[in-house]
Amino acid sequence: MTTKERYERVRAELDEVCRRCGRAPEEVTLVAVSKTVGPDDVALAIEGGATDFGENRPDQLVPKADQFTQANWHFIGNIQSRRIKDIVGRAALVHSLFEESHARKIDECAARLGIVQDVLLEVNVSGELSKSGLEPDQVAEMLAVCESLPNVRVRGLMTMAPQGDADVARKTFADLRSLRDELASQLPSEKAACFTELSMGMSEDWCEAVEEGATIVRIGRAIFSESF
Numbered sequence: 001m002t003t004k005e006r007y008e009r010v011r012a013e014l015d016e017v018c019r020r021c022g023r024a025p026e027e028v029t030l031v032a033v034s035k036t037v038g039p040d041d042v043a044l045a046i047e048g049g050a051t052d053f054g055e056n057r058p059d060q061l062v063p064k065a066d067q068f069t070q071a072n073w074h075f076i077g078n079i080q081s082r083r084i085k086d087i088v089g090r091a092a093l094v095h096s097l098f099e100e101s102h103a104r105k106i107d108e109c110a111a112r113l114g115i116v117q118d119v120l121l122e123v124n125v126s127g128e129l130s131k132s133g134l135e136p137d138q139v140a141e142m143l144a145v146c147e148s149l150p151n152v153r154v155r156g157l158m159t160m161a162p163q164g165d166a167d168v169a170r171k172t173f174a175d176l177r178s179l180r181d182e183l184a185s186q187l188p189s190e191k192a193a194c195f196t197e198l199s200m201g202m203s204e205d206w207c208e209a210v211e212e213g214a215t216i217v218r219i220g221r222a223i224f225s226e227s228f
């Protein structure tokens with residue numbers, strides 16, 4: 001199978017899972033995580049209908065986003081302060097914000113460009129030591145910090161589930177959804193209307209994520225790896 005065919009197959013499976021659980025396929029954005037491949041594979045995925053791509057390193061984001069301006073680019077990796085200027089504006093959505101100093105720097109860079117940067121707050125729902133992100137009980141405070149930054153708009157939450165156990169993954173996703181709902185209920189209604197996204201689910205666990213309410217799935221290997 002080619003990258004184009006794999007993209008088409010994943011999108012078709014995603015549409016089918018949406019229908020099975022009573023959701024409209026348009027509710028779920030498929031982010032093709034292209035971090036392991038070059039521009040040729042990005043082009044093939046676009047031929048298959050891909051509109052959104054994810055990268056976890058600025059070195060990869062910058063050339064690809066500048067070459068494929070017709071796509072939406074998502075930054076899903078570890079944020080380093082000195083690279084924020086390369087990410088802001090290029091990324092339609094930054095999924096991995098969890099440090100206050102980074103939020104302030106994103107706000108400064110976005111203000112300089114005259115834009116509002118959309119972000120998600122990364123939450124370490126499972127509590128695994130190897131995972132980054134806010135503890136669930138720190139999210140409200142971080143949200144309040146971001147509310148005070150005029151050029152940052154928090155659109156929702158992101159998490160990564162522990163790999164290897166579908167039930168544990170499902171519980172992680174359900175917990176992220178509950179957290180979003182609880183936080184949204186405490187926001188003024190015009191802010192709550194923007195705070196809707198749940199970025200959760202990767203190649204191995206996206207079905208569970210969609211069933212638990214994901215609005216964005218981030219899929220790499222199932223699209224770009226011949227051996228997945």
Ligand SMILES: *Cc1c(COP(=O)(O)O)cnc(C)c1O
Nearest residue numbers: 033056076202203218219220221
């Ligand atoms: C690499 C990566 C993905 C995609 O993972 P696959 O298992 O290849 O689908 C999703 N999210 C993040 C944050 C990643 O770094």
